[in-house]
Amino acid sequence: MAIREISSEDASKYDDGATVLVLKDTFGKLRQGGTFLNSLASEVAYQRNCRGVVTRSRAPFAQIRRELPFSHHEDSILLMDENILLGADGILDEAPSYLQEDWFHHFPEMLRPSRLCLILGGTGSRSDLHADPLSWTGWNCLLQGSKAWRFYCHEHERSEPFQSSLRPFGIKSQDSKEVELCSIGSSFVSEVDTFATGAVHRPFSLGADLSRFPKVSNATRPLEYLQKAGETLIFPGHWWHQTYHLGATVGLAGQLLNRQNLRRVMGHVIDWCGLEVDEGIWQKSPQEVITEVLGDAIDSM
Numbered sequence: 001m002a003i004r005e006i007s008s009e010d011a012s013k014y015d016d017g018a019t020v021l022v023l024k025d026t027f028g029k030l031r032q033g034g035t036f037l038n039s040l041a042s043e044v045a046y047q048r049n050c051r052g053v054v055t056r057s058r059a060p061f062a063q064i065r066r067e068l069p070f071s072h073h074e075d076s077i078l079l080m081d082e083n084i085l086l087g088a089d090g091i092l093d094e095a096p097s098y099l100q101e102d103w104f105h106h107f108p109e110m111l112r113p114s115r116l117c118l119i120l121g122g123t124g125s126r127s128d129l130h131a132d133p134l135s136w137t138g139w140n141c142l143l144q145g146s147k148a149w150r151f152y153c154h155e156h157e158r159s160e161p162f163q164s165s166l167r168p169f170g171i172k173s174q175d176s177k178e179v180e181l182c183s184i185g186s187s188f189v190s191e192v193d194t195f196a197t198g199a200v201h202r203p204f205s206l207g208a209d210l211s212r213f214p215k216v217s218n219a220t221r222p223l224e225y226l227q228k229a230g231e232t233l234i235f236p237g238h239w240w241h242q243t244y245h246l247g248a249t250v251g252l253a254g255q256l257l258n259r260q261n262l263r264r265v266m267g268h269v270i271d272w273c274g275l276e277v278d279e280g281i282w283q284k285s286p287q288e289v290i291t292e293v294l295g296d297a298i299d300s301m
């Protein structure tokens with residue numbers, strides 16, 4: 001359990017499911033150009049946190065960009081959209097090589113996580129405290145600004161201090177984007193905001209409201225990291241994590257399924273769907289493992 005600065009070539013060596021890896025100077029062209037946002041025009045998903053009350057909605061991208069400079073700790077805006085970059089394939093060509101090999105392409109399209117999420121935060125915005133779906137490996141690059149991260153190294157099974165709820169991952173129904181028709185796993189989301197109160201100019205002095213969430217004091221001490229522009233973090237997505245944005249940020253996020261985490265990700269699906277698989281499955285090729293586990297998962301619905 002540690003944070004380690006490495007070069008992209010060493011990522012597979014150090015990506016052990018128990019370390020947050022930091023790659024410096026990534027996505028240089030995108031940071032220098034800075035214009036790719038100007039060509040984006042569509043409705044995006046965003047959330048507003050007004051004195052602890054979080055509302056989620058959609059609005060034109062240009063409108064959110066105009067509102068972002070007014071964001072502050074008590075009334076903040078965070079845009080996280082998985083669709084707006086769907087046509088912008090060239091972006092991943094700029095990614096460190098370790099992020100480019102991703103076996104999620106073996107998943108049927110309807111169960112495949114979106115490859116690129118755009119994240120724009122205003123001052124004082126924060127993500128939920130959550131553990132990502134499917135226990136994948138997350139990556140997150142900051143193109144502009146700085147962002148404070150907290151990682152709790154206990155996994156979603158031990159979520160007692162966080163009063164969490166499940167957010168199943170699977171095929172969404174046409175009419176309601178939230179309802180999963182066929183779920184193969186879950187993310188875990190907490191009501192706790194670990195950056196709720198304190199001195200806003202020192203993010204790691206911020207803490208949870210312990211009068212509302214007394215059990216948070218039983219949580220393990222988090223790993224904390226201040227991510228700067230150009231840095232890509234690669235982290236165990238099954239760890240609880242939360243971010244706090246300092247100033248206006250622009251970031252990209254995605255996830256990986258690879259040699260390092262195949263057992264963990266497919267194990268998540270196996271546990272979630274209550275499947276019984278033969279130990280011999282792990283001798284098979286990655287594509288066979290994926291096809292077999294997802295086939296069994298769908299049959300089990």
Ligand SMILES: O=C(O)CCC(=O)C(=O)O
Nearest residue numbers: 119127138139140243253
């Ligand atoms: O960048 C953020 O604010 C949150 C990102 C996150 O949770 C992720 O990349 O998994």
Ligand SMILES: [Fe+2]
Nearest residue numbers: 130132138241
């Ligand atoms: Fe996440």
